[in-house]
Amino acid sequence: MAGRRAAVAVTRLLLGAVLLVAGALKAMDPSLAVMAVGAYGLLPPKAALAVGFLLPGVEIAVGAALVAGFLARGAAFVAALLSAMFLFVVGWAHVESLDIACGCFGPLSPALESGPWTAALDVAMLAGSVVAGRGTSR
Amino acid sequence: MKGALLLLAAGALLSLLVFRGVAPSQLLAALEMQAVVHSWDAETARARLGDELLVVDGRGGGAGAGPKDAFPVPFEERNDEVFVMPEGRQIRAALVVMEAGRAREARELAQWLAREWALEEVATLQGGIEAWQAAGLPSR
Secondary structure, eight states, X not given: OHHHHHHHHHHHHHHXXXXXXHHHHHHHSHHHHXXXXXXXXXXXXXXXXXXXXXXXXXXXXXXXXXXXXXXHHHHHHHHHHHHHHHHHHHHHHHHTTBOOBOOTTGGGGGGSBSSHHHHHHHHHHHHHXXXXXXXOOO | OHHHHHHHHHHHHHHHHHTTTOOHHHXXXXXXHOOOXXXXXXXXXXXXXXXXXXXXXXXXXXXXXXXXXXXXXXXXXXTTSOOOOOSSSXXXXXXXXXXXXXXXXXXXXXXXXXXXXXXXXXEEXXXXXXXXXXXXXXXX
């Protein structure tokens, strides 16, 4: 039981840290975050602007909540939604044969292609969200 | 669920702070100009070769053999010179070919071409010039 609790706590901390770092890096150059959303061509410009606007703040808020263990269940739920959304757009980029930077980590992203490793990260985050959500009572 | 909504609201407030000083109208204009860049393999490139496709060589002047009849727009010089789209052809798409290790620059050049020449479609070649030559596509 204690081992399971420790595993859930580690998962929650790791997931929170990844989201916190991703959000903080996007916040360093918020325009880049918006353009990264637009580059997928999935949303009309105004919707891409809205999503790109919300992403850095939501990632920071959810990441911080997971790390702090505050509203952790709700945070895990939002993290799962974010991960599922990221996984969908990575799949979209693959199906549409897009040449695209993933946009995951703000200014670091132009060198990172959207591809298998980003899909793997999103799957890991989605699994981590489920583990953190199910193992948390609040 | 209440916790999730609270965090979304907190995130929106944080984003307001993050985007302080950024003009939404400028971002929207940039988004409207942004083109989707595709990634073609050599076989797709072979199938698309024709009057409507302009192959753009984004490598510098010192580069070796390149695609036959490619239009040179060296990545580093794209903003320093005026590059006029060749006339007499119904060009609708451009394929940027650079070295395999310069995928990021190729993508940026494709975006630039889409903006400057108002092209319907832009793409980069997977594997770059090395893939072009390995596939036996026409070279000079």
